[in-house]
Amino acid sequence: MKIAVTGGAGFIGSHLTKRLITEGHDVTIIDNLDPYYSIARKKQHIKDIEMQVGTVPFIQLDLRHEEETRQLFMDQRFDIVYHLAALPGVSYSVEQPLPYVDYDINATINVLKAAGESEVNRVLFASSSSVYGNQNNGAFHEDMRIGEVESPYAAAKAGAESFCHAFHKLYGFKMTILRMFTVYGPWGRPDMAIPKFTRKLLSNEPIEIYSLDSARDYTYIDDCIKGLFKARATICHLEHRFR
Ligand SMILES: NC(=O)c1ccc[n+]([C@@H]2O[C@H](COP(=O)([O-])OP(=O)(O)OC[C@H]3O[C@@H](n4cnc5c(N)ncnc54)[C@H](O)[C@@H]3O)[C@@H](O)[C@H]2O)c1
Secondary structure, three states, X not given: OEEEEEOOOOXXXXXXXXXXXXXXXXXXXXXXXXXXXXXXXXXHHHHHHHHHHOOOOEEEOOOOOHHHHHHHHHHHOOOEEEEOOOOOOHHHHHHOOHHHHHHHXXXXXXXXXXXXXXXXXXXXXXXXXXXXXXXXXXXXXXXXOOOOOOOHHHHHHXXXXXXXXXXXXXXXXXXXXXXXXXXXXXXXXXXXXXXXXXXXXXXXXXXXXXXXXXXXXXXXXXXXXXXXXXXXOOOOHHHHHHO
């Protein structure tokens, strides 16, 4: 299968790329090496993939650019697209909400449209548990209402999900939305709590905790990748609902 991983130079995307290559897929990374965190680190992710599983085509492209995105998809004719590229980070989105419209909604529309026009068979979108907002009634499940969100990041993901539904209807490609719960593990994103706490502990600094009332579910990266990998070939809950 010819598979594109957008955001493949990032934390989850680089792990996913390794898994897909190991399973014999023809994978292309599309990433703009965004400076949200260290570019050197993103390049290191790609080196790590190459050291472990061999070379991987890497296309440096900013998916906010509609025409370049469309052209790339028309040239490459991917079978499957994992769309992971995004501006992450709940706290940063509170400080700087506007870029989330560009990165997490507009770029997603460009990817969905380009996928439809180039006859991609399946798109998998990396959404987030944050779309559920704060619902204190036990374990979350896919049928719960979404959209009563608590951050611009979550609002952008919830909005992008709606575009996934719309473009699935317009073009007929299979659409899978995965709402991931905070992911941790090797190469974990440096702005997230576990790497931040670890750095502070190692340098003997106090850890800042914002609220003792909040709770969060964490997912180990290998489990997350297992889910992402299996979803490429599964009829998912949302697909049933789309029919
Ligand atoms: N890490 C988590 O706990 C978590 C939880 C839920 C959802 N997600 C979602 O999963 C996806 C991957 O998250 P991550 O933690 O690996 O983040 P990450 O920042 O490590 O990876 C995202 C990658 O996307 C690239 N990118 C950003 N904007 C782009 C653009 N306009 N064009 C091309 N590339 C662009 C970045 O350069 C980066 O390499 C994101 O969509 C994120 O919102 C992550």
